[in-house]
Amino acid sequence: MSSVPIAAHALLSDCHSAALVTDAGSVDWLCFPRFDSPSVFGRLLDETAGHWSLTPTGPYEASRRYLDGTLVLETQFRTTSGVVRLTEALAMGEGNRGHELGRGSPHLLIRSVTGVSGQVALRVEYRPRPEYGLLHPLLGHADGGVTARGGAEWLVLSTPVPLDLHESTATATVTVSAGETLAFALHRSTLEETPAHVWPQRALTARLADTIEAWRSWSALHQAYDGPWRDLVRHSGRVLQALTYRPSGAIVAAPTTSLPESPGGARNWDYRYSWVRDASFTMEALWVAACPDEAGDFFAFMTTAAAGAPTPLQIMFGVGGEHDLTERTLPHLRGWRDSSPVRVGNEAWRQQQTDVYGELLAAAHRLSAQLDTVDDDVRAFLITLADTAATRWHEPDQGIWEVRGEPRHFLYSKVMCWVALDRALALLAPTVSSDHSGKWRAARDEIRATVLREGFSERVGAFTQSFGSVDLDASVLMMPIVGFLPATDPRMRATIDAVARDLVDPRGLVYRYRGADGLDGDEGTFLLCTFWLAHALALAGECERAREVFGRAAGHRNDVDLLAEEADPGTGEMLGNFPQAFSHIGLVNAAWAISEAERRAWERDHA
Template sequence: MTSNSPASPFPPIAEYAFLSNCHTGALVAADGSVDWLCVPRFDSPSVFGSLLDRGAGEFRLAPYGINVPSTRAYDPGTNVLVTTWHTPTGWVEVRDALTMGPRTGEDATTPHTRPPADDDAEHLLVRTATCLDGSAEIELVCEPAFDYGRTRGTWTLDAPGGSTADITVGDVHLRLHTDLALGVEGGDSVRGRHVLNAGDTAFVALSWSASLDGPRDAADAAARITATREFWRRWLGRARLPDHRLRPYVERSALVIKGLTYMPTGATVAALTTSLPETPGGERNWDYRYTWIRDSTFTLQALHYLLLDWEADEFMQFVADVEPVEDGGLQIMYGIDGRRDLTESTRDELTGYQDARPVRIGNGAFDQRQNDVYGSVLDSILLHTRRSERLPARLWPLVEAQATCAAAIWKEPDQGIWEARGKPQHYVSSKIMCWVAMDRAAQLAAIRGEPELEAGWSATADEIKADILEHGLDGRGVLRQHYDTDALDASTLLAAHFGLLPGDDPRLHASVLAIADELTENGFVLRYRTDETDDGMSGKEGTFVICSFWLVSALMVVGEEQRALDLMERLLRIASPFGLYAEEFEVDAARHLGNVPQAFSHLALVEAAARIILAERVREMSL
C-alpha cells in the first residue's frame, strides 16, 4: 500500500494514550488534549470528539504555547498517564486518570447488572499539573461538543473568576472542578491560565457522575490519581505474569483488555473508538464500541491464562444473559448492555479522521448471518467449564440452543468472520467454527452425562470436518477462503488454533506456510487480498494485527518455532509508544490504522505469547 499523505492536523493513531475506568475510556493526544471521551459509557455519544473532527470538542491541560512534550508514559502497571513537559522557563509533570475508588453504594450513573466489585468508577477525569523546576504557565481549555460534535452548550460559572463550572445539554451534565480561576469564552469554552512555581500543583477534574462531585483541592485530586494507580497495580497483581521477556507486553495487553471491559455487565468492547479508518481516507470505517460474541473464546482463553477468573466469569455470565434471536442462536454482536438493535447511521457533518468518511454510529453487521458465532460460544463454555470444574445449569440451555442452530445451518453460506458486505459464501472459517461448535457441544454433553446427545453431536462434527476436507482445500492441499475460490484467507489459521487438524498434518502445515508466504506484506498478514474478495467495499486495507499474531500461534502449532519467534519480535516492535495496537498496520507508511486500542489484537498477543512461553517451559522441563 502506498501512502503520499500530506501533513495532517490529526495526530497519528499510535500517538494516543488510552485511559479507562472500566465504564468508558479516553484518548489523550501528545499535545495534552483529550480528543475522545464518551460519557458515561463506552458507547455513549462523545463529548470530546476531535479524534473524528478537529472542531468536535477537546479538553487540554498543558503548558501554554508548548505542544510537544518531553516524555509520555504510563505509570508502570497502570492506565494512568504521566507526561513531562520542558518549557523555556521550567519543567512540568501532568498526570491524567479516569479515576477509580472504593465503592460507596449503588452506581446511579451506570447501574450494574453484575455483582459490584470493591472498587468502581468515580465518573471523573482527573488531571494534575506539578511544576518540577523553575516556573511554567499552565493553560486549561475545556470545550465539549455534545452528541459527536452536533450540539454546543453554555458554561455557567459558580462566580466570576470562580473555580467550578457547569454545562448541560439534554441529559448530559458536566461539572468542572479546578483550583484555577476560570473564564468563559463564547459560551461553550471554559479557560484558565496560571503560573506554577517549583513545587506547585494545580488540578482540574471533569465529573459526569449523578452527584457531580469532584476533588476539593489539588491534594484530593492527587490522592484520587494515587488510588487509581493502586487499583490498577492491585488488579494486575492478581494476574499470572511469568518472569519472561514477553511479560511487559502481556501486562500491557491485560491492562487494555480490562480497560475495555464494561464493569456493570462484564461485556468487553472490541475497541474504544468508532470510524478510525482501515483504509486512509476511505470508507472502511466501523463502530467497534460493542461486544462481539466471536471474541468470547479468545477473551476467555486470555483471561483464564492470566488467572483472571473473576473477569472470565463476568464475561461468561454476560453471554448467558443476552437475548437470543428467533431460532435460539445468538447475534454476532450486542450492545454492552445486551441490547440487540445496533442500527447503523452516519454523521456526514463530521470530517472523519484524516478525511475518512463516513463516520458511522452503530454497526449494520449486527443482523448478518455469521455461522462462526456458535463455535465461539461453545468453545468458551467448554473452556470455562473445564476451568471452573463445573457446568453451570444456566448455561446448558445455551449449549443445546447453539448446538441445534449449528447443526441446522452449517451447510448454508454466510458473510464470514470478516462481515463481508458482498454475497454470502461457503467460508471455510465458518465451517471450521461450526465443527468447533459440534465438537465442543459433544464434549459438554459428555460432561453433563448425555450420551445420546454426545453421539449425535460428535457425528455431526465428523460430517462437517469431512466436508471441509473435501471442499475447503485447493489443489495443493491448502485451506482456501471459501468453496468457490482458491484465494487465501487468514481466518483459516483458526484450523490450527482450534485443532481441526493436528500440528503434524501436512495440510495444516501447508496452509499455515501458504499464508505466511503469500498473504503477507513484508511479513505482516492481510485478512485477504481485497482484489480477490467480494467484501462489498472499495479500497485496499492494511495488514491485520490479529492475523499476524494468529500466524505466530499457528507457526508454533505446526513446529515452525523460529519463524514464529521472528514474527513475534517484529510485531512487538510495531506497538505504539504505549504498547498499544490498533486494528491494522500499514506497512509502507509504518503507521497504525483502524480503531484503537483493539481488544482482538491484544487478545491474540496474549495467546501467541502463551504458546511461546509454554513451549520454552516444556523444553526447559525436558532438559
C-alpha cells in the first residue's frame, strides 16, 4: 500500500509526460512517453509498482522549490554531516525556446546531485516496473549505466557510480562531497525507436541547463500578469503548460489516475485525458496566466478531435485525439491508501453532457481574433454545435459532475446551452441566414426563461442543482461568471449566500453538492468550487469576502504551490488526482476577477 501524502509530491513535465517526485527524493510516478502511457514507476498506487529514489542514508531535513520561472525542481537535503542539492527535470527538446517549449522531447529524466557543504551519503534505489508494475525487467550493466529490457520498453539509466543489480533492482550508496556534482538520468525509447543510450556527465549538465533556459524563455515571453497573487497566478500558468501534450495541444485534467476523492473509497478515476468542458475555463486562465497561443493550440486540438465524431458531441478525448477511452481496472494494484479499484481509461466518455456545446463555443468566442483565419470546415463545425445545442437543450443528461445515475435536467447544462447560443450569435450570426440566427435567438431566449422559471427554488431561496430539486450545487456559481445573470441580481446574490452558508465545510471550503449521485462513498470539498465562490463574490463587488475565500482555497496548496482536486473535510489533506488543472484554472480566473473588481472599485471611488 502506498501511504505517502499526496501533498508530498512535486510535478515534473516535458509537455509530453509527467513524473511525481516526493520530498524524500523518490520518483513514485512516471509515465513514458505520454501522460496516459502505462507507468514505469507506479509506487504512488502500490509499493510494488516501481520507484527511483535518491535519499540520504541517515536523518535529514528537506526543503524544496521550483527554480524561478520554471518547473525544474530543486530539493535540498540537510544532514548532520553536510548538505546536498538535488536538481531534476524532464528534459525539453534541445534548443526549445519560447513557444517551442516541449517540442521534440527526448523522454529523458535528469537528476543531478551537487554537494553544498560537508559530505552526505545517499542511497540510490532504481526499481523500474513497466506496465503499471506488471513487468520486472531484466537489468544489465552497460558502460556508465544500467539497461532494462521488458516488454516494448527500452530503458537506460545513466549513472556516474556503479550499481549492484539484484532481482530487477539496482542499488548503491554514494557519498557526495562539497563542490562535487553527480548526474543521473533515465532515458526511454521503444524497440522501434532510436535506442535509448548512456549520457555522458557533461551532456546531462548541458541538457539540464538548456531545460532551465527553455522554461524561463517561455515564462518571459508568455507571462505578463501583474495583479494580486502574481507569483501564484504565473506558477499556475506554468502548471497548465506542464499539463499540455505538446504534439496535439491537449491539456490533461491531471497527470495521475485513481487518487481517491475519499481515502479507501472507490471514487477513483483516470484523469489523464482532455475534457471539452475544460476549454472555456482554460481559455480564460491561459489568457491571464500565459498567452493566447497556448489557448489557441488547445482550441485547435478540441475542434480537430471533436469534429471527427458525429453529434452528440463526445465530452472528452485522449491526448492524441482518441475517442475510445474504455475503462478497465488493475486488480494487481492496491491503490493509494488501499483505495481501490485502480482504474485506467474513463467510462465517462460514453456519457451525454449537453453543457459541452457551450464550453466549446465560449472558447471559440474567447479566441475570436484568432478565428478570423479558420477554414470553412471549422466554421461549419461551430455552426453545427450551435444547432445541436438549440435542439438538445431540452434533454436530461449526466451534468458537469458526470454522475453515474439517471439523467436529470441539470441547471448548469441548460445554462451552458444558453452560452452556446449566445456566443454563436456573437461570433457566427453574420455567416448564417437571418432565419438561422433567428432560431438560435429564439432558443436562447427560451432557455433563459425556462431556467429562471424552473431553476430557482422558492423553498431553498436559491438556484439549485436541477429542475425541481432542493439540492444546492456549486456549479450554479457559474451563472454570473458566464454572464447568464449579473452577480448583483437578487436571486443570484441569494444563491451565492446560500452556497457560502450551506455548501461549505467548517474551514469554509465548498462542496460540489451534497445530494445523491449514484455512487457509494463520500468526497472532499472541491477547490475549483471554492475559487468559483471567490470569483462570484468579486463579480458581486464583495472584494473583501472574495479575498477571504480565495485565501482559504489557495491555502491548501503544498510547499511547491501545487493544488489537488479536493481537500479532506476533516483534516484538510489533499485528495484526488494531482496536480489538478481545474484547481489551478480556478485560482487564475478568481485572482483575475478579484483584480478587476478592485480596479473598478478604485476607479469608482476616485472618479
